[in-house]
Amino acid sequence: MMSTHFRTAALAVAAAAAIAAPAHAQFEARSLRVSSGVTKGHPISFGITKMTQCAADKSGGKLKLVTYYDGALGNDTTASQQVRTGSLDMVLTSTAPLVGAIPQLAVFDLPFLFANEREADQVLDGPVGKSFAPKFEAAGLVNLAYWENGFRNVTNSKQAVTKWEDLQGVKMRVMQNKVFLDTFSALGSNPTPLAFSEVYSALETRTVDGQENPVALIENMKFYEVQKYLSLTRHAYSPLAVLISKKKYDTLSPQEQAVMQECAVAGQAESRRVGRAADAEVIAKLKKGGMQVNEVSPAELQRMRDKVKDVYAAQSKVIGEDVMNAVNTEIQRVRAAK
16 A cells, blocks of 8 residues: 555656646747857857757757857858848847848947946846837847847057057958948048958958957957957947847747747856956967057047047937937946946
8 A cells, every 4th residue: 555655755746747747848849040150169159058058958858959150151141131031040149230120229339338348238138228129020030138249349460559540541340330330430440341251361361450359259260360469449349139030939939938038048147257257368368379469548548439429429310319318328327326
C-alpha cells in the first residue's frame, strides 16, 4: 500500500508536470534566423548567447535563435530591409542605418548627445525610448530592446586628433547616415559613406584615412592592423536595436512574444555588462597592437561641440522638435538627479 508521504510526493510531481506541460505547449518548435554584423567574441555576441539560451530555457527548447555573425546575411542596411519585408526573422543593428525608414531615430546619432552610459540607459530604457515603438512597427519592425555598441571614437592613419583642426582634410569613413556626414563635414574632414563590410579593405588600401567606431568594434575587426591613431573623442553613442520582423512577431503566441521581450532584456544586461567591463582591457590590447591612443581634453571636446551645433539645428527639421525636446528633457532630468 502506498504511504501517505509517497502519495503526497507523487501528487506534487504530477501537479508540477500538469502545470509545466501546458506552459510549454504554448510554444511551437521555431527556428529564428538572426543577423549580426559583429564577430564572435564581441560584447554583443555575449548578449546574443544569453538571449538564445534564455529563449531555449523558457520555451522548453522549442524557441531556437540561430545567429549568423560577420554580416553573413548582408550588411546592416540589407539585413534590416529583409527583416522589414519578413524574409529574415531578426537583425541586431545600430539605429543609424534605420533613419531612412524612421527619420526620428537620427536623434540618437546627434554628436555629443549623451555624456555617459547612465544617461543613455535612462533615455533608451525609459518612456522616451519606448515611445519609438509605433514608429518601428510602422516600418515593419518590432524593437525588443536597445543594446549598445558603445561610445564612438576616431581612428586614422595620419595623426592623433587632439582638436577638431586635426581632422581637416582627413578622409573619414562614416556610416551611410546624414547626421554623421554633416558632423564630420562640420569638423573639417572629408566624410565618405561606406558599408561596414568594406571598411577594413578601404583602410588597408588607404582609400580612406580613418573611421569612427566604439573601441570594442575597433579591436574586434582588427582595425589596429591598418590604423595607427586612436583618439578617444566619444563623439556619439551607438544604440543597438534588437529587431524582429513584425510579420514574424505577429505569428508568435502571447507567451512566445513575452519570452522574446524578456530574453532580449536579459541579453541587453549581459552585453552591457561585458562591454563596459572590457573597455579598459580593449584599449590596452589596441595599444599592444601598435595603436597610439590619446584622450581629448575637456576644453577641446567643448570646441568640437561648438563646431557641430549647426547639425542640431539642421536635423531638428528632420527629426522633429518634439522628439529632440523629449530626449533633451530626459537627459536634463537624469543630470539633475545625480
